[in-house]
Amino acid sequence: MTQSPFNLDGQVVLVSGAGRGIGRAAAELIARMGARVAITSRTVAQVEEVAQAIRDEGGQAWAFRADVAAIEDHESLLDDVEDTIGPLTGLVNVAGISPILQRGERITAEDYDHIQNINQRGTFFLTRNFAARLIDAKRGGSIVTISSVGAEYGLPRQAAYSMTRAAVEAMTKTLAAEWSHSLTAPIRANCVAPAFIDTPLTQPMPGWYRERVESHTAMRRLGADDEVAGAVAFLLSDAASYITGTVVPVTGGYGLWSLDPR
Template sequence: MDNTPSTHTPTTADAPAVRGLLEGKVAFITGAGRGIGAAAARLFAREGARVLLAARTEDQLKAVTEEIRAAGGTADYIRCDLADAAGVRAAVDRAVDLYGRLDVAFNNAATIVPPGPMDQVLEADFDHIYVVNLKGPWLAMSAEVAAIRATAGTGAIVNTSSVGSLMGNPELPAYGAMKRAVNSLTESAAVTYGPEGIRVNAIAPGTTLTEMIRAWEASSPGIVERLNAHTPLRRAADPDEIAQAAAWLLSDRSSYVTGTVLRVDGGARA
């Protein structure tokens, strides 16, 4: 028996390779041209997923896709209007056509209407926010469940809700109502598809520095400062911080989490 002490110095090559959070998964992302959706697309690709980006604005989608590819990731995009059921199904099917399967989906696309009391919300605005923020996620989840079931067999879906869905929302009543309904759809889907191994969760972001919050700031100057004053961390989130929560919920590291609306709000609702 050789008892000579080893002189070998461990190196990085000796360490086990660190797998990405979403290594080997195919991810479909709506609202992926900007804000949280674009941050998620970049993050998911860095974490090893092959991603399909969907949104209405092609130049934004193309820019994010090219950025991901330049960084060594695998990405493609498709124009998709969440108000169009056939278009949503076609977008989800495109992910399967490109990559052979669907494992995870992040339903992030949303719109906002001018802030103000409920009696001042225009009917046309209410109808529009319903179609995009509630009907859209419903259409997407239905298509995604079918695609996951037919290919990967098991998987995960995350919907973007809002901390504004967890309380009365006098400044954005229609927006808050649709997001609260998304919470209900999320929980119902989790109960329905859990036995098949399909997990469904939602994230409820607080104030996040996206184009949407900047538009709200433009119409209601000082709103970000007021929101930050009621946030224990005293700041707004970067979109990547919200995307990180979605990535974890979509990953196998959250394998026993379903039916949850996870607050990512800097403590605003604590």
């Protein structure tokens, strides 16, 4: 019997923003599927705790401090990871900050630049630097970037945030086209676009906003971080070997509504 493609045995995967929420759930699942995982965050204590929890369950995980917005540090981070764990084969871009719930005319230049530097600029350059070393080594791989339903829908009071998510989806599709058949070993690039997920980043959401979100979601609830992690792990695996340049929505049916009561 052949081995199931739904595993990550032998893979070495870096997960940014893995201290909590979707990043943590993704790192834990990826490790359970057999990968060696490098988990990063700006908060060392968080990733050290996550790495230890993974090891306690029999997985392989290492913690690294990293600020995705500090693009000058990306190369040293990647060097440290590969020196410690081995040649990278996968990247999961989760690091980012949550929406600034302001109407467009109230967003300041400082707010705009802050969210762009992390969610868009930092994500692009980490992706670029990761892929460059795979290309130099003629080694294939897979990249999964967390986007958002906000890239497709006009979400009120999330203009700056939604722009960053639309940007990483455009980035993903373009890089998927560039890094496919023209390379000795293709690098697949995909996005997972969650709707509203119940994580620490959404805890500050006002009650009235949450109620409206749930009323516009077919499943009438926010998602769980492990529900997003499943899509991430699938896209990293060989089961998704013919999938690239794709945005996979994990939304609970956001935008669909029903006349039926709860």
